[in-house]
Amino acid sequence: MKLWVLWLFFLSSSVWAADLTIAAASSYRPLLTELAGEFEQREKVAVRLVFGSSGKLATQIQHGAPYDLYFSADDSYIQHLQTSGYLSGEIITDGYGQLVLWSAKADLLPESIERLSEMKSVTLAIAQPRHAPFGKAAMRVLENHQLADAVEGQLVYAENVAQAAQMALSGAADMAFVAVSVLPFEARDDNQLLVLPLSDERLLKQSHAVLRRADDLNLAIQFSQFTQREEFNPLKRKHGLMPGNRAGASNE
């Protein structure tokens, strides 16, 4: 027993020191989990992933969080980090996120977004627009269709897009504004989702950059280049990253 306690004390947390720490928007989770796993195997390094809303992670970076790379689901946060001098090198565009309205029950899903104004009894999960890009994009869609005021009382706010999806998947909310990428594959049924095209392409521009404070700048750059390989384009598409310059509009 005593020995065990001693072991606990001497085992410093540096035992797990990772070679690379990546902060990424929740919508990147499925893609980066696969890519990081692949990178770890090929390069024999340890990568750790931290997920959250783009805005929250950007704030953490400004408060000195020890991340080496940052993957953002929205152009504004990463641009802001660049102008404040937190980035090393340029911003790499990975693609465009796809915003959808998803419902657990296919018969509940409206044919078009405008019909939402008639559906007074449904609750709609949305990621917090103040710091979560997919929430911001969803709010923009609602505003563009003059629906924001009409559905305001029906919105329930999630910390990030993954949590918004979780609310609808668990049945806690009737529908959710989510990124296709955070939905499990079996949930991506055409009858259950309504694709919401965006008018502004900078919304949901998924991009990443190496951070200036990176512990191992070369390894960080190497990972960045690794994710840009053409061999991963099908994987990106599979996880909801669209190559087109307009989210939704490029929907094949």
Added chain:
Amino acid sequence: MSSTDWQAVVLTLQLGAYSTLILLLLATPIAWWLANQRSWLAAPVQAIVALPLVLPPTVLGFYLLIWLGPKGFIGSTLESWGLNHLAFSFEGILIGSVIYSLPFAVQPLVESFRQLGKEQLDVAATLGAGWWRRFWTIVLPSCQGGFLIAATLSFAHTLGEFGVILMLGGSIPGETQVLSVLIYDHAEAMNYGAAERLSLGLLLFAFTVLVSVYAWQKRAQRGGRLC
């Protein structure tokens, strides 16, 4: 359980063990002073110790993030000495845990010290025992129960910490991703199986700890005193 899960288990135990050790060292003099203090200063000190019970963890987490981070007065001072700032690090969440669990260490000790007979200590003093010897030979053995409860509650409360760690530490695997934060992350990743397993583990652990504490208290009460 995955390697991430084990990593979080060990990290959580480490955080709990370090916090408890620091808390016992810190809480003992505070509790002793509080137990014997009649001056007006006792009330404000007691209030400061109890603050974490009342404040939302976000308030504590927010202040600590601001102070310990690179722009805060503590973080920037450390950096000017060539050290690292403390936000998003194990050391940072350790400081957060110690503050957050302070009342759980101080309260049982105050109770315990108050029940300690002063005659014994006075006799020992007249026989020439210094304060250090009186502490080791009288206070520590007779207040075992109080120390044990303080240690157990501090450890258990640290394991249940969430808000402070999330704000101050983020969710970095192997550094600040303790069990409570990992469960949140598993739920967000819709990895419900893993979230359920870890939640059940924590539930059983917390229950066992509390049963032990209450059983000990009962036994101590039957025996006439807590200390």
